Amino acid sequence: MTFSDYLATRRITDTPQGDFVKDARSDQAMAHITSWTELRDHLDSLFWCSSDAVKAARQVWRGYETKRRLASPPAS
Numbered sequence: 001m002t003f004s005d006y007l008a009t010r011r012i013t014d015t016p017q018g019d020f021v022k023d024a025r026s027d028q029a030m031a032h033i034t035s036w037t038e039l040r041d042h043l044d045s046l047f048w049c050s051s052d053a054v055k056a057a058r059q060v061w062r063g064y065e066t067k068r069r070l071a072s073p074p075a076s
Contacts, residue, residue, distance in 0.1 A: 002031065003030055004030045007025050008025065010060070
């Protein structure tokens with residue numbers, strides 16, 4: 001599951017996280033994001049520097065990491 005796939009499964013809510021999901025879904029660069037560092041750098045390049053925006057993005061990223069970890073089969 002890619003980050004873009006995960007974003008597509010998220011509901012858009014009236015929260016900072018929902019605002020991030022809404023904006024991120026329309027951002028073609030999200031298809032290429034594979035780490036929090038890449039996402040943070042991308043947000044910085046868009047001038048999404050406010051602590052609230054970054055915090056919301058971080059919370060969404062953590063949800064993605066959790067879902068990806070749970071979806072991965074355990075190593076043998």
